[in-house]
Ligand SMILES: *[C@@H]1O[C@H](CO)[C@@H](O)[C@H](O)[C@H]1NC(C)=O
Ligand SMILES: *[C@@H]1O[C@H](CO)[C@@H](O)[C@H](O)[C@H]1NC(C)=O
Ligand SMILES: *[C@@H]1O[C@H](CO)[C@@H](O)[C@H](O)[C@H]1NC(C)=O
């Protein structure tokens with residue numbers, strides 16, 4: 001009889017683990033962090049998959065979202081925005097029309113975090129449409145090639161001459177060579193559309209040196225596109241690639257410790273459900289046998 005009980009116990013445990021994994025695959029957690037000295041208004045495409053709307057993030061502020069595991073889209077930062085109470089206005093960089101709620105992409109020059117969630121997920125940071133803010137994507141508790149994507153450096157302070165976008169004498173963004181010179185070579189189109197012909201230019205190389213883990217030109221896949229399965233992503237503006245990972249759990253900001261916290265939550269949750277089941281079954285079996 002002990003044999004049967006332990007078998008049943010095992011089966012229940014396997015079931016409980018499977019159910020937990022299934023549940024966590026329906027959604028992902030996204031945390032957006034602003035470590036910039038300026039206020040950032042995040043932009044998100046297809047944001048209907050997010051459990052809330054976007055709002056301005058002041059320096060050091062964080063927004064946590066639960067996101068459908070089928071979401072694909074972009075996250076970027078808008079700067080220098082002015083919105084009225086009805087959510088209508090405009091931004092100096094990254095604006096998506098006149099609404100606080102973006103329904104389309106941000107206008108270039110803009111640095112973009114791109115995601116295609118699935119099994120596995122794909123993510124990258126792209127500077128193909130220029131640069132307005134450093135963006136870093138990090139994973140938490142992930143499986144696969146889940147290295148950090150994005151930028152260490154702020155290209156605004158080292159934008160190649162001719163590409164700088166200024167406001168009041170200050171560089172607020174850096175255009176792509178494609179947008180400024182509009183040649184087939186810089187834009188990887190026409191005779192330069194294939195992976196072989198689309199090569200890094202002297203301009204894209206300058207972008208790459210500041211953002212080694214980001215797309216600097218259209219076919220820059222090798223060092224830029226990440227394939228990974230992660231329950232949780234942290235997208236941060238103006239954070240170092242080697243910095244600590246912070247994410248929001250139960251309304252509280254956790255830095256680094258988040259991994260342990262998450263594991264223990266699941267642990268307790270599992271115990272709370274499985275233990276009564278085991279005890280109950282055991283008593284039941286003991287009673288009838
Ligand atoms: C989304 O859901 C999470 C978890 O329930 C919650 O902490 C977070 O505040 C929600 N986000 C928004 C923007 O409502
Ligand atoms: C933005 O979207 C949120 C949630 O869908 C909504 O509550 C809010 O009113 C919208 N704001 C504007 C300005 O459209
Ligand atoms: C990670 O990427 C490398 C090369 O990009 C590949 O050889 C390796 O198989 C990948 N590992 C996983 C776990 O996907």
Ligand SMILES: *[C@@H]1O[C@H](CO)[C@@H](O)[C@H](O)[C@H]1NC(C)=O
Pocket residue numbers: 160161202203206
């Ligand atoms: C890139 O090359 C073009 C043409 O050779 C030159 O005019 C331009 O100054 C170069 N730009 C940089 C950033 O080196």
Ligand SMILES: *[C@@H]1O[C@H](CO)[C@@H](O)[C@H](O)[C@H]1NC(C)=O
Pocket residue numbers: 152240242243
């Ligand atoms: C992160 O990298 C920067 C420059 O790349 C360096 O100055 C800093 O000391 C590093 N921080 C940590 C915690 O390794």
Ligand SMILES: *[C@@H]1O[C@H](CO)[C@@H](O)[C@H](O)[C@H]1NC(C)=O
Pocket residue numbers: 242243244245256
């Ligand atoms: C936080 O994580 C980083 C990178 O994994 C690590 O280098 C650092 O020592 C950690 N800091 C703490 C306080 O655990």
